[in-house]
Amino acid sequence: MCGIVGCVGSTPKLSEETFILMRDLLAHRGPDDAGSWESNGGAIRLGNRRLAILDLSPAAHQPMVSERNGLVITHNGEVYNYLELRKELEAHGHRFRSTSDTEVILASYQEWGDECLSRLNGMFAFAIWDSKRERLFAARDRFGEKPFYYVIGPDYLLFASEVKALLASGLVPPEPNHRTIYRYLTVREVDTGAETLFQGVRALPPAHALIYSRPDGGLRTWQYWDIDPDERVTFDSDKDYAERFLELLTDSVRIRLRSDVPVGSSLSGGLDSSSVVCLVADETGRGAQETFSARFRDPRYDEGRYIEQVVEQTQAEGHVVYPDPASLSREMERLTWHQEEPFLSTSIYAQWCVMRLAKEEGVTVLLDGQGGDETLAGYHVYFGPYYVDLLKQLRVASLARSGWRYLHEQGPRNLPLILFTMLPPRLRQPVRRHVRPVAVPEAYERTWKGTDERAPLKLKGTLDRAQYETLTRTMLPALLRYADRNAAAFSREIRLPFLDHRLVEFLFSIPSDQRLRGTTTKYILRESMRGLIPEEVRTRKDKLGFAPPQTTWMRGPLRPWIDEVLHSPRFAKREWLDARVTQRVWSEFLGGRDAWQSLLWSWVSLEVWAEVFAVDK
Numbered sequence: 001m002c003g004i005v006g007c008v009g010s011t012p013k014l015s016e017e018t019f020i021l022m023r024d025l026l027a028h029r030g031p032d033d034a035g036s037w038e039s040n041g042g043a044i045r046l047g048n049r050r051l052a053i054l055d056l057s058p059a060a061h062q063p064m065v066s067e068r069n070g071l072v073i074t075h076n077g078e079v080y081n082y083l084e085l086r087k088e089l090e091a092h093g094h095r096f097r098s099t100s101d102t103e104v105i106l107a108s109y110q111e112w113g114d115e116c117l118s119r120l121n122g123m124f125a126f127a128i129w130d131s132k133r134e135r136l137f138a139a140r141d142r143f144g145e146k147p148f149y150y151v152i153g154p155d156y157l158l159f160a161s162e163v164k165a166l167l168a169s170g171l172v173p174p175e176p177n178h179r180t181i182y183r184y185l186t187v188r189e190v191d192t193g194a195e196t197l198f199q200g201v202r203a204l205p206p207a208h209a210l211i212y213s214r215p216d217g218g219l220r221t222w223q224y225w226d227i228d229p230d231e232r233v234t235f236d237s238d239k240d241y242a243e244r245f246l247e248l249l250t251d252s253v254r255i256r257l258r259s260d261v262p263v264g265s266s267l268s269g270g271l272d273s274s275s276v277v278c279l280v281a282d283e284t285g286r287g288a289q290e291t292f293s294a295r296f297r298d299p300r301y302d303e304g305r306y307i308e309q310v311v312e313q314t315q316a317e318g319h320v321v322y323p324d325p326a327s328l329s330r331e332m333e334r335l336t337w338h339q340e341e342p343f344l345s346t347s348i349y350a351q352w353c354v355m356r357l358a359k360e361e362g363v364t365v366l367l368d369g370q371g372g373d374e375t376l377a378g379y380h381v382y383f384g385p386y387y388v389d390l391l392k393q394l395r396v397a398s399l400a401r402s403g404w405r406y407l408h409e410q411g412p413r414n415l416p417l418i419l420f421t422m423l424p425p426r427l428r429q430p431v432r433r434h435v436r437p438v439a440v441p442e443a444y445e446r447t448w449k450g451t452d453e454r455a456p457l458k459l460k461g462t463l464d465r466a467q468y469e470t471l472t473r474t475m476l477p478a479l480l481r482y483a484d485r486n487a488a489a490f491s492r493e494i495r496l497p498f499l500d501h502r503l504v505e506f507l508f509s510i511p512s513d514q515r516l517r518g519t520t521t522k523y524i525l526r527e528s529m530r531g532l533i534p535e536e537v538r539t540r541k542d543k544l545g546f547a548p549p550q551t552t553w554m555r556g557p558l559r560p561w562i563d564e565v566l567h568s569p570r571f572a573k574r575e576w577l578d579a580r581v582t583q584r585v586w587s588e589f590l591g592g593r594d595a596w597q598s599l600l601w602s603w604v605s606l607e608v609w610a611e612v613f614a615v616d617k
Contacts, residue, residue, distance in 0.1 A: 001493040002062070002076040003029035003049035004148075005165050006127055008136045008214055009156030012042040014169060022165040023047035028338070029076070029161060029488045032056075037063040037072055044129060044214070048074045051491055053365060054082070056260050059098035069110050070131035075102045076161055077124035077146040078495070080255040085119060102126075109137070117209060117224045121255070121501065125204075127159060136212040142225050143371070143471075143499050144191075144206030145480050151201055152219055157212040162485075163201055163340050167613075175199040176615040181576050182448040184606065185440050187429065190341055191477035194221075197341055197609070206472070225501070227468060229458045231509040241514050242527035245506065249528070252500035253279045256367055264290035264363040266354055266494070267310060267318070268546050269303030271522060271529075271537060272369030272378070274310045276497055278533045280367060281314035289316040292358050292366060294323055294350040298549040309534040319361055323353045325553040329561035336612045338489040342605035343482060344598065346553060350546035352486045359490040366487070370479055371498035374471045375507050376522040377463065377515040378543065380414050384421025385466035386516050392462070398518075406519045409541060421466070436599060439581040463512045471504075551597045555590060562586075562604055571607050 003026025007014050014022075016038075023036060030049030038045045048062035063074045079085070082101035085108060090096070094107045101122070108116035109128055114137065123145035127138040136157060140148045150159040151172050160166050167174050177199045184190045184197070194202045204210055207225040212218070235241050253276060257263055265277045280289050291311060296302045304320075311318040328335075328349045335352055336342070358366055373379050377386075383406065390399040407415070420431060459465045470476060487494045497503075507515065507524075514524040519541070529538050554562060565571060566586050572579040582603055589596040609615075 001029055001051040001053070001488060001491070002074075003027070003161045003165070003488075004074040004076045004125065004127060005047040005160040006074060006129075006136070007045045007156060007158045007169075008129070008212055009043050009153070010214065010217070011155070013153070013156050013158070013171065014042070014045060016042065018169060019045050019047060022160065022168045023049060025165050025168055026161055028491055031491050033061060035062050037065065039072075039129070039131065046072055046074045046127065046129060051364070051493065053078065053259055053261055053493060055098050055100040057098070060100035060102060062102060064100075064102050064106060066106055066110070071106055071110065072129045072131075073102060073106045073109075073126055075105060075124065075126040077122060077126070077141065078258075078493070079105060079120050079122040079124060080258060080495075080500075081119075081121040083258070114209065114211075114224075123495070123499075125161065134214045136214075137209070138204065138212075139209040139224070140204045140206055142207045142501050143480065143504075144477055145484065145496065145499065147481070147484060148204040149196065149201055150204065150210070155217050157219065163196065163198055164337070166201055167198070172198070172200045174613045174615050176610070177201075178444075178448040178576070179450050181606070182440065182445065182450070184342065185576060185602070186438070186445075187432075188344060188602065189474060191481050192473045198613075198615075206477070227459070227505065227508045229460065231505065233506060233509040234511075238514075238524075238527055241510060241524055245503075245524045246528040248500065248503045248506055249275070249497060249525075250279055250282075252497040252503055253367065254283055256495040256497055257283060259365050261364040262290075262362060263365040263367065264292060264358060264361075265316075266351075266366045266368040267291040267293045267307055267316075268369070269293070269306030269310070269537070270369065270543060271525065271533075271540065272372030272376075272498060274306065274369075274533050274537045275372075275525060275529050276367050276369050277310050277314055277316065278529070279497075281316065282532070287315035287317075289314060290361065290363050291316045291318045292354050292361070292363070293318065293320050294354050294546045294548075295320050296548055297322065298552060301547055301549045306534075306537050306540070309537060313534055319357055321353045321357045323350045323548060325548070325557040328553070329558055332561075332608055333612050335489075336605070336608045338485045339482065340485065340609075340613075341481065342602065342609045344478070344602050344605070346548050346550045346601065347546050348482045348486065350548050351482060352489065354546070355486045355490045355492050358492050364491075365493045365495060368483065368494050368496055369498060370483060370494075371476065371496045372522065372525070374467060374476045375498055375504050376525050377467060377512075378521045379470070379475075380410075380521075380543075381417060381421050381470075382463060382466055382516055382521070383414075384418045384423075385462040386512070387418070388422050388462040389512065402518050409519055437581060437585050437596070439577045439585070439603070441575070441578050444576055459508070461512050463516060464508065467508075467515075550601065551594050554597055554600065559590075562600070565604050565607055566600075568607075570611065574607070574610065576606075577603060 026049045030051045032052040033050035036047040046063040079101040082104040089107045123141045125146040125148040210221045517523045
């Protein structure tokens with residue numbers, strides 16, 4: 001985890017004082033070291049705030065310079081296979097002065113050029129200034145675990161790990177991007193594509209690279225990785241699939257334990273995080289691990305019994321925090337300043353509290369189970385696409401058995417969601433608008449609705465396409481931003497074994513019934529974990545995670561604060577929401593309409609974002 005910042009132009013655009021201010025606004029991302037480098041009289045500047053994880057010595061200082069090759073790098077994240085790459089590069093004659101992964105990236109670029117990206121296994125965002133070619137080469141990891149924002153001017157490129165650093169440059173004002181605000185309010189998307197909530201600020205999408213040419217100001221971006229829709233892997237039995245999956249997941253955990261600082265795990269009590277914790281214990285030994293969990297006083301939301309089983313089996317030192325809803329209202333502005341965007345659930349605050357707990361206990365790196373739901377079909381929204389696939393395959397009997405059993409196990413509460421996800425995508429938005437209040441004024445909608453420019457999905461199965469959508473567009477991008485910013489706020493680092501690209505490629509290449517079968521989600525994971533995790537955790541079919549009792553919080557401790565936000569003069573003047581509708585929905589929620597809680601929270605969070613960043617109306 002680090003913070004990176006830079007500017008490349010034909011002439012100096014930033015004073016040294018302004019550039020240092022931008023860099024040090026990212027000090028929370030990297031409290032251990034600070035560095036800056038410039039060339040051409042300040043026309044080219046790179047900066048770094050470092051959280052030291054690999055090689056704690058000054059040899060790993062950034063920006064890192066290779067004088068002989070005219071290369072300079074600033075890097076955020078980790079390349080987990082750096083040891084294997086280093087050995088290969090040494091065989092090609094490269095010599096290293098540090099034991100850091102950053103130097104390995106630099107040598108990889110020297111050896112393989114832009115194609116080095118295909119060899120990197122990790123989470124990263126980096127920029128390399130190539131003085132001989134007078135260009136900046138930058139890239140972001142395959143799933144977007146690490147952020148990279150940029151502003152393109154008439155004769156310069158400005159980039160940083162967080163938007164706040166770009167705003168501090170004085171080159172871009174904090175103006176709202178109404179197209180993305182509209183999408184946030186209507187389809188709950190914000191971390192997709194290249195646009196952000198800030199006008200003029202762009203995000204380099206996951207699995208993309210960028211080249212900016214200083215001589216002509218040309219900018220080129222391209223996607224360097226994607227799921228291969230034609231890749232197919234078949235085995236003779238469920239056991240063979242499970243064994244191969246376990247091999248890949250175990251290796252993913254193994255290389256993510258590489259660190260020169262303490263490593264622990266985030267433990268929710270769910271199947272994914274429990275699997276990671278138990279595999280870590282197998283690698284490091286029983287009793288050698290610390291876990292960090294959020295629990296709640298409300299027994300309907302508390303996963304303590306599952307957490308305690310995993311802690312007992314692994315003999316880990318378990319740390320627990322009980323998030324206080326009264327503190328959320330007090331910390332909301334600070335949390336939003338770090339997130340830089342509104343967020344759709346108070347569960348983000350639970351994760352925030354877990355990261356703070358890890359800092360208090362002196363554990364810098366945490367492995368986490370995030371990504372397992374999207375790659376293994378863990379959400380209940382996947383049952384709709386799964387049933388569509390059964391219909392297309394004329395497996396009517398299987399569909400009937402699964403549907404009847406699902407209703408028996410889960411009851412009818414998720415039935416509307418399943419039926420909704422069975423609809424063609426073009427019909428979902430009209431249905432969504434019919435069943436949920438739309439507080440967006442008609443004039444605002446006419447102006448900013450625009451068109452959906454998403455690329456057509458090329459995967460064949462309906463379930464495959466639904467998973468790809470949540471992996472790349474709707475769910476995971478936002479979750480990764482929440483995790484990165486929450487961890488960075490407390491100078492921690494989160495590592496996600498389920499997002500090893502080898503594992504994801506494998507899961508999309510095998511039959512879909514290895515992920516979802518009958519009423520069993522994450523089928524292959526459950527099979528591979530037999531005897532490795534507590535059986536009650538392995539077979540559980542409910543799902544909570546760090547989900548707080550949001551409805552209770554909003555009607556209880558958070559009610560006075562929410563009421564103040566929704567009735568504030570600033571809120572009433574926002575052009576993107578009709579205050580009369582929002583107040584009606586708030587009254588209906590207080591009167592017992594539980595379904596409005598998520599909608600209301602999205603409005604409150606957007607308003608806090610607008611106030612924290614002082615965006616214009």
